[in-house]
Amino acid sequence: MTPQNKNASPVGGESTAQAGSLVGQEYEVEVGPVAHGGHCIARNADGRVLFVRHALPGEKVVAKVTEGDTDSRFLRADAVRVLDASKDRVEAPCPYAGPGMCGGCDWQHAKPGAQRRLKGEVVAEQLSRLAGLTPEQAGWDGTVVPAEGDKLPAGQVPQWRTRVQYAIDEQGRAGLRKHRSHDVQPIDHCMIAAPGVTELGIEKREWPAMASVEAIAATGSNDRQVVLTPVPGGRLPLVELDKPVSVLRVEEKDGGVHRVHGRPFVRERSDGRTYRVGMGGFWQVHPQAADTLVKAVMQGLMPRKGEMALDLYCGVGIFAGALAERLGETGAVLGIEAGKRAVEDARHNLADFPRVRIEQGKVEQVLPRTRITECDLIVLDPPRAGAGKQTVRHLASLHARRIAYVACDPAALARDLAYFRDHGYRVRTLRVFDLFPMTHHVECVAILEPVEKGF
Numbered sequence: 001m002t003p004q005n006k007n008a009s010p011v012g013g014e015s016t017a018q019a020g021s022l023v024g025q026e027y028e029v030e031v032g033p034v035a036h037g038g039h040c041i042a043r044n045a046d047g048r049v050l051f052v053r054h055a056l057p058g059e060k061v062v063a064k065v066t067e068g069d070t071d072s073r074f075l076r077a078d079a080v081r082v083l084d085a086s087k088d089r090v091e092a093p094c095p096y097a098g099p100g101m102c103g104g105c106d107w108q109h110a111k112p113g114a115q116r117r118l119k120g121e122v123v124a125e126q127l128s129r130l131a132g133l134t135p136e137q138a139g140w141d142g143t144v145v146p147a148e149g150d151k152l153p154a155g156q157v158p159q160w161r162t163r164v165q166y167a168i169d170e171q172g173r174a175g176l177r178k179h180r181s182h183d184v185q186p187i188d189h190c191m192i193a194a195p196g197v198t199e200l201g202i203e204k205r206e207w208p209a210m211a212s213v214e215a216i217a218a219t220g221s222n223d224r225q226v227v228l229t230p231v232p233g234g235r236l237p238l239v240e241l242d243k244p245v246s247v248l249r250v251e252e253k254d255g256g257v258h259r260v261h262g263r264p265f266v267r268e269r270s271d272g273r274t275y276r277v278g279m280g281g282f283w284q285v286h287p288q289a290a291d292t293l294v295k296a297v298m299q300g301l302m303p304r305k306g307e308m309a310l311d312l313y314c315g316v317g318i319f320a321g322a323l324a325e326r327l328g329e330t331g332a333v334l335g336i337e338a339g340k341r342a343v344e345d346a347r348h349n350l351a352d353f354p355r356v357r358i359e360q361g362k363v364e365q366v367l368p369r370t371r372i373t374e375c376d377l378i379v380l381d382p383p384r385a386g387a388g389k390q391t392v393r394h395l396a397s398l399h400a401r402r403i404a405y406v407a408c409d410p411a412a413l414a415r416d417l418a419y420f421r422d423h424g425y426r427v428r429t430l431r432v433f434d435l436f437p438m439t440h441h442v443e444c445v446a447i448l449e450p451v452e453k454g455f
């Protein structure tokens with residue numbers, strides 16, 4: 001046993017489910033740094049890495065293995081007893097947060113300021129490991145900024161989730177999935193749900209024959225919507241909720257979304273414009289997110305009249321709309337988005353800008369087909385996987401004077417920043433926002449410019 005793991009001794013636990021399995025084994029461990037994904041790193045007596053949820057750096061806990069066997073490179077575990085608590089620890093306000101329960105929140109047991117510090121440490125670690133960048137080199141002051149209105153008195157929780165995907169258990173009860181599991185934790189209330197979602201009363205009724213129910217409470221209007229996904233062969237219930245809603249249904253065969261009754265879209269607002277978001281399309285979940293990100297992107301890009309811009313992975317067009325407004329009648333914007341319905345919405349939302357064009361398809365396929373060889377500004381807001389090497393290479397070849405990269409995964413961002421550096425772009429500024437309080441998720445906006453331009 002090495003000195004750093006002298007306390008990492010097995011302390012028993014339940015018998016393992018199968019030969020070699022360590023599930024149920026308990027270790028007393030000293031908890032090390034936070035890692036990407038909502039857990040902290042510890043080591044057991046063999047020096048094997050444990051990713052421990054419900055723990056905080058510097059604590060001494062009993063960690064009970066939830067995944068892994070004698071051959072696993074690392075184990076996953078839950079802190080089931082805290083022997084020496086961090087000063088950042090609080091009693092989780094949600095009764096469904098904790099080992100073996102709801103998998104939705106990762107940091108209910110940490111003070112809000114500590115949650116943001118942990119997220120900042122994760123971003124810094126990913127930047128350093130995957131892009132070789134220090135916070136200073138990324139033009140980042142190391143802070144994670146809360147959304148406006150989210151700094152609340154102790155004990156109060158921001159109610160920010162305007163979209164909640166409830167899973168339905170075999171008895172028809174609404175709940176949320178347990179961590180890395182298909183099992184459902186039935187709940188009677190989600191603490192971080194926006195009031196508009198809670199008011200629908202999804203948790204109060206039964207949902208026989210449903211696999212999931214998504215509740216959407218628009219921030220930019222009073223539109224309310226539920227999206228029902230029946231179990232195979234399941235019949236749609238008559239939906240009577242506490243508030244009027246429109247209802248959509250997800251087709252079992254092809255995953256397509258269809259209108260049952262009411263409007264097939266909700267209306268949201270960003271940067272002073274109304275956006276139609278149809279048939280379960282993407283919209284940022286936190287009520288402040290769209291405006292926060294648009295503002296950060298516009299401040300970073302500083303668009304000028306007459307410039308040509310790209311909005312990649314454009315969804316229903318929030319960045320394209322904000323750019324078009326600023327570039328004026330002589331400017332032009334091309335948006336590219338894979339989702340057919342989102343493209344229809346983007347075209348509808350931006351129909352009053354004659355010099356905005358939206359192309360449907362994957363960025364990696366459409367962009368080469370456009371034969372664009374130059375542009376002034378680029379916004380890219382890819383899904384969690386990031387843009388990838390080929391797309392980054394293509395973007396760098398367009399000689400944009402500035403690029404805004406909006407990222408929901410700091411690991412993908414860091415990988416792509418390294419590719420951008422290989423192609424002559426460096427990070428001018430990075431801003432990090434806590435748009436997902438209580439969870440490990442974080443949103444970053446990086447502004448890049450060609451190296452020769454300097455700062």
Ligand SMILES: C[S@@+](CC[C@H](N)C(=O)[O-])C[C@H]1O[C@@H](n2cnc3c(N)ncnc32)[C@H](O)[C@@H]1O
Nearest residue numbers: 282313314315337338339361362363381382383
């Ligand atoms: C994080 S969302 C951003 C949407 C939009 N920028 C917004 O903030 O509302 C990512 C978008 O990329 C789209 N998408 C995913 N993969 C894509 C690809 N390979 N090419 C183009 N769009 C893609 C998704 O449909 C989704 O609308």
